[in-house]
Amino acid sequence: xxxxxxxxxALSIQEGENATMNCSYKxxxxxxQWYRQNSGRxxxxxxxxxxxxxxxxxxxxRVTLDTSKKSSSLLITASRAADTASYFCERQxxxxxxxxxxxxxxxSS
Amino acid sequence: DTEVTQTPxxxxxxxxxKKSLKCEQHMGHRAMYWYKQKAKKPPELMFVYSYEKLSINxxxxxxxxxxxxxxxxxxxxxxxxxxxxxxxxLCASSQxxxxxxxxGYTFGSGTRLTVV
Numbered sequence: 001x002x003x004x005x006x007x008x009x010a011l012s013i014q015e016g017e018n019a020t021m022n023c024s025y026k027x028x029x030x031x032x033q034w035y036r037q038n039s040g041r042x043x044x045x046x047x048x049x050x051x052x053x054x055x056x057x058x059x060x061x062r063v064t065l066d067t068s069k070k071s072s073s074l075l076i077t078a079s080r081a082a083d084t085a086s087y088f089c090e091r092q093x094x095x096x097x098x099x100x101x102x103x104x105x106x107x108s109s
Numbered sequence: 110d111t112e113v114t115q116t117p118x119x120x121x122x123x124x125x126x127k128k129s130l131k132c133e134q135h136m137g138h139r140a141m142y143w144y145k146q147k148a149k150k151p152p153e154l155m156f157v158y159s160y161e162k163l164s165i166n167x168x169x170x171x172x173x174x175x176x177x178x179x180x181x182x183x184x185x186x187x188x189x190x191x192x193x194x195x196x197x198x199l200c201a202s203s204q205x206x207x208x209x210x211x212x213g214y215t216f217g218s219g220t221r222l223t224v225v
Contacts, residue, residue, distance in 0.1 A: 033213050040221065042113075042199060043152070045213035088151055090214075097142070099151035 006089060006100040013107055019076040021103040023089035026070065030092045034063055034074045036085045037102075043088065046074070079107045111136060115200050115217035123225055124190060130220045132183040132200030141183040142214070143175060144199040152199055158183060190224045197221050 006023045013019055023032070031050045035043040047063045049056050049072065055064050062075040076083055084107050089100045113134045122128050132141065140159050144152035157165035158177040172194075174186040183200055198221075201214040 035213075035216075040197065040219075042115075042216040042218035043201075043214075045215065048213045097154050097157075099153070102151050 006087075006103050008103060009101070010104045011106070013079055013105070015080055015107055015109045017079055017107075019079050019083070019105055019107070021074045021087050021105070022071060023073070023100050024069075024071045025089075025091050025093075025098075025100075027091075027093045027096075029067075030094070032065060032072050032092075033090045034061075034072075035088045035090060037088065038085045046087075076105075079105075081107050081109045083107050111215065113200055113202055113215050113217035115198075115220050117220055118218070119221050119223075121223045121225060122187065122190065124192070126190075127186070127188045129187065130185040130198055130200075130222075132185075132217055133181055134202045134215065135181055136202065136215065137180075138202035138204055138215070139180060140203045140205060141177065142201040142203075143183070143185050144201065146197040146199060146219075148196075156185075187222075190222075192224050195223045 011019055029051055031048055033048045034046040036046055037043045046061055047056050047058050049063050049065045051067055053065060060077045065072045072089055084105060086102045086104050088102045091098050116131045120128060142157050143155040145155050146152040154167050155169045156175045161177045161180055172189050176184040197219045199219045200217040203214045
């Protein structure tokens with residue numbers, strides 16, 4: 001399968017703590033994106049990082065990409081209850097668009 | 110307008126019915142996508158349209174038939190579905206056929222389909 005792995009599969013933290021999710025993949029990529037999905041809803045685009053970039057920030061979000069290790073991480077700082085959702089990485093490799101299995105984040109107040 | 114609009118939001122259909130899912134965007138995006146998502150699973154790509162032409166069909170059964178009447182609209186025609194086809198069907202768009210150039214894909218909120 002071209003699907004990579006995201007870990008952890010589930011993460012439970014307290015408000016104010018940081019949450020880190022990782023995404024690994026197997027083939028070379030053009031770019032990688034992170035999405036958030038609230039229960040049963042559509043996906044919301046968070047950040048796109050290209051294969052020649054190493055780090056990007058957007059508000060409380062920080063994404064890193066290590067193409068030598070074929071991995072990416074999403075860091076959410078100072079988490080809030082509203083951050084509770086599933087988070088997916090999605091890779092574009094050529095014309096293939098592949099979602100990872102996702103991390104379910106639960107932030108309790 | 111920065112949205113992808115999907116209708117209907119919910120659909121219940123019998124195995125002998127014919128129905129259609131609709132997707133619309135007015136962002137000038139030239140690539141549109143259908144994804145299928147089962148509960149607690151990631152979205153799986155079904156079809157990609159690029160400049161209104163089908164460019165990718167991920168070996169989807171013929172009971173799913175996509176159509177792109179113009180650059181703003183994408184339909185998914187359903188016929189003789191099975192209960193295991195019940196899922197959330199997501200439509201997305203992006204600026205160009207090579208995938209997102211800057212801001213990623215824009216997803217609709219999906220149609221939750223139940224086949225009975």
